[in-house]
Structure formats: structure tokens, C-alpha cells
Amino acid sequence: MFSMILKLQAFFERLKKRKALWFTTITALALFGILSTLYYLNSMTHRTTKNLYEATNTSYFNELDSKIGDSIFNLEIIGSMLLANPEFIAAINLQNNTTAMMEKLNTLDANLKVIAKNSVVIELYTKNFVKVASSSTTPVMTTEAYDLESLQKVVATNQPQSGIEYQDGQVFLKALYPTANGVLEIKRSADFLFDTYQTNGKIFQILLDRDVLDMKKLQAFKHQKVGRNEVSVQAKADGSFLNKITELDFDKIIADKYILSDDYFVLAKPLLNVDGKKVGVIVVGESIMKENGLPKMTKKISTGLTTAALGLVVALLVLMI
Template sequence: MFSFIKAIQNLLGELKKKKGLWFTILSVLSIFGITLSMYLLTTMTTKIAEEVYANMSVTYKSNLEYKFEDKQKEFKRIVLGLKNNDNFKNNLSNKQIIDSIMDVYNKSLIESGFDSISMSFYPTVYQTSQYRTIINSVINRKITSFGIEVLPDGPNIVYIEPIILGENVLGVVEIKESLVSLKKDFERNKQSIFLALIQEKMMSHLAIDAKNGRYRPIVDDLRVEEQKYDGAFFTNVMEEGLTGFKELKDKGYVVNKEYFKTYKEMVDVNGVTIGYLLVGEKVKGNDGFVSIVDKMTKSVTMIALGLVISILLFMF
């Protein structure tokens, strides 16, 4: 072992006598060291950035779920107020009085700033076959239903609760709100963007006036009501095409030069996938987390590179 160390010392001594060769070797080792360090730093910061993006994707999806939960609680409170109305409770079989009560409640909602919410009552004194499938299902199963449904005026968030007396369902209260209301909720945070894409098969549920010239093909069989959503955002989805959308679904998120995007499948009240809800934000902007992550990783890389270069120069 001592002989080996001595041999290395002798070799270094001989190399130092040949200054040209010595500095050439040091230069090669320095370049190799810097290259290796840059590779390791880039790989490390890339992985950190990917972990941050993945966590942000989970956060966005969780926020979306929370907003749906908040909507359900909000609608439930509205129905509870209606159920405690004596005039409503005592006249469930009188269509004229019930219609008048519904008109009062709907006007009150508009006056209170909830202009996108509307309420309806479906009495069971009439044949249930005249109602749409989910209303009949709530009547028959006596269970509240909540979720997204594509109605003639477009995708809506619906809350449907049976009014039960003893064992009998006397009627069903429905509250609905346009899905675009979620866009407004997300826009309160100026960085966040919301987009709803529905499948082509759901277009048959829309009224002629609601779909003609309003929905634009995006990718595969997905369409967007273009007047209601951020045009630059869905255009970015279109530009990435089917390949980009497949990457979004496989990876859970996508980051390009313009946007960070993640998604959640849009499932209707019947448990059928009818499209996708996309949420994200612009990459550019001092307040955006994508911009913050980018600046952070670049700063860490530059600081670490500076330390590596300093150490290598010290070796000379």
C-alpha cells in the first residue's frame, strides 16, 4: 500500500515537471468535473421540479373536488330552507302554489347575486315517465343525487333531493347551476384557469340554440363552448393535439412554454365519463408557481455550479 502511494506521488512529481502536460490533464479533469456536475445538478433540479408539478397537480384536483363539495353543501342549505317553509310543506300537491313559491325563491337567488342558480320542483302526483331519467331515479330510489349533467342549456352542476313524507316521495327538488360558475371561482385567483371539455356524444343532449355554432372541436371527440372559456388556453390544447392530450392523461399534468395544465375526468350523475375538466395557470408571471420553480431551480444550479468552478480553480 505504501509503495502504491509512493508511486502515485512520483508520478505526480514527474507530471508537474512537465507543466504543459500537467495543465492539460488538469484542464481535462476540470472540464469533465464541470460537465458531470452540471449533468447531476440538472437531473436533480429536473426531478425536484417534476415533484413540485406533480404535487401542484394534486393540489389543483383537490381544490376542484373541494369546490364541488362546497357547491353540494350550498345547494343542500337552500333546499333545507325550502323544506322549512310551511307554505311549501302544506301545498306540495298544489302545482299553482308550488310554482309561485319556486318563482319567489328563484327571484330571491338572483337578487342575492346567485343569478346562475335556479330551483325546480317535480311533484309525484304526475306520471314520473314525463321526467328525465335522473329525476325518476331519485323518486324511485329515494336517494339524493349530486353531480354534473348535460342539460339542454349546457353542462350543469345539479343537486336533486326527494321530499319524503313517511314512506312516500311527494316530489323532488332540483337545484342547478351552470358549470361555468366554477370558472368564475377559479378566476378569483388571477393565475388559475378553468376549462370544461365535453365529449361529442353529449351534444345530442343540448338544445339546438345551445349548440349551433357555439361548440368548437378541440381534440379527438372533445368540444368546448368557446365563448365561455379562455380562448388562448384551449387553443394551446388544440396545438398540442392528440399526442399532447395523451401525455396529459398519462402523466397527469403537462408544462409547456405557455401553460401548466392538469385535469380531472368529468363524470355525470349517472357515473358516466362525459368529458374532462382542465385546470392550470400561465407559466409567465411573477406570482405563478411555475415561474417560481423555474427561478428556484436556475438559482440553485448557478450557485452550485459556481461552487464547483471555485473548487476546481482552487486545485490549480
């Protein structure tokens, strides 16, 4: 070991005597040090940014699950209150008296809106899945039976069900209850989540798989093809955002937890129906140009760290030389 140190010292002494070779060696070592340090800093920044974005995926969707869970819970409370009301039970048991049921539903729904301050809709179905009454100001009424898994499950099990489901051109949060004559449904359009996220400078969209939609019936409602196999059906939608993400592979985004495009930071998670089957995807997006937004703040921080570290490395190398 001692002899090796002596040999190295002798080697450096010979290099110092040959000035050109000495400065070339020092310059090469300095450049190698700078490039190695920059590579390490960039890779470290990339890993840190990736971890931050993945953590954001968990944070965003935990918050979303909480919002959806709270909303469905409120619908379940409303359903329990209605079924505990003798007047309501008497009204919905008035077979072949749709007018009386509609009047009672509208009266109750008006009171509920004052309390809940949201667009709760109450609807009644026969055991054959035909809608016979609705408290909506613009109800979709038809004599055709609905082919909805939630209705079928309530009738088959005679147990309440709740979840997210597409119906009549919209995606709804629902709570359903069996009754003596059919099914009571309390629902709220998922569009309220679009407004909630928009207030915070983010974009919320629900996209449904084409395979679960009746494309002929869908033509009567607002819709837009997005992605490889998804369709936007929300009444409230960000057209610019949908156009920018139209070529994205959402299955890959779900697997990777996020994607950072030229325009948006995009997160996605599967949308499950009342049976736990994937029927679409929930997408949350944020413009990368938004001030105080996560993408821009992260880029500023990583650029600042890299620049500061590079300056420090260069200064140390100059002092050493």
C-alpha cells in the same frame, strides 16, 4: 494499498514534469467535473420541479374538490329547506297548475339569491322526466322528456342524488330530490368556478367527452371542440387557452398529472357523473409568463440555483489549480 499510493504519487510527479500533459489532464478533469456537476444539478432540479408540479396537482384539485363539495352541500341545504316548507310542498303538488308553481318558485328563488348570492335555479320534473316549472329568468322549457341519468336514478331509487351533470348547453352542480309528483332539482352553473379561478390568475374549464353528448342537440348551444375527443360547452371560456390546448391528449395529462407547454402549465382530472362514470375532464391552467405564477417562479429558482452552483464549482476548480 501503500504501494498503490506510491505508484500514484510517482505518476503525478512524472505528469508535473511534462507541463503540457499536466495542464491538459488538469483541464480535462476540470471540464469533466464541471459537466458532471451540471448534469447532477440539472437532473436534481428537474426531479425537484417534477415533484413540485405533481404536488401542485394534488393541492389544486383538493382545493377544487372542496369548492365543488361545499357548493353541492349548499344546494342540498337549500333543497332540504324547501322540502321542509309547507307552502312550497303545497305549491309543487298543484298538478296541472304550472303558473302557480312558477310563481312560487320565482318568489322562493329571489329570496334564496339574497341569502346565497349565487345563481341557484330551482326546477321541477314529472316522473316521466318532463320539466314543468323553473325559477330561471331564461328557462329552457320543452315537452320532451330529459334523458338524464340523475333524474332516472332519483325516480328509480326514490332517493336524493347530487353531482355534476350537463344539461341544456351548460354544466351544472346539482342536488335532486324525489317528490310526490316527480323530481325537485336545485342546481348552479359550474361557470362560477371560472370566475373564482380567474380572480386568482388561473383558468378553469370543464370539457365533456363527445361520446356522452347528443351532437345534434349540442348545435343549438355554444361549444368548441378541444383535444382528441373533448368539447367545451361552458358559457364562460378562455378562447385563447382552448385554442392552445386543442391538440393535447388529456388522458396522458391525467396519467402524468400535468404538462408544461410553451404557453401554459396544465393540470387535468377526470369528471365523473352521478354514477361515478367518466364523462369528461376538468382542466386548470396557468400562463407560464404570469408574474408570481408557479411556472415562472419555479424556473427562476431552478435557474438561480444552477447558476450559483456552477459559479461555486468553477471558483473551487480555479483555486485547486
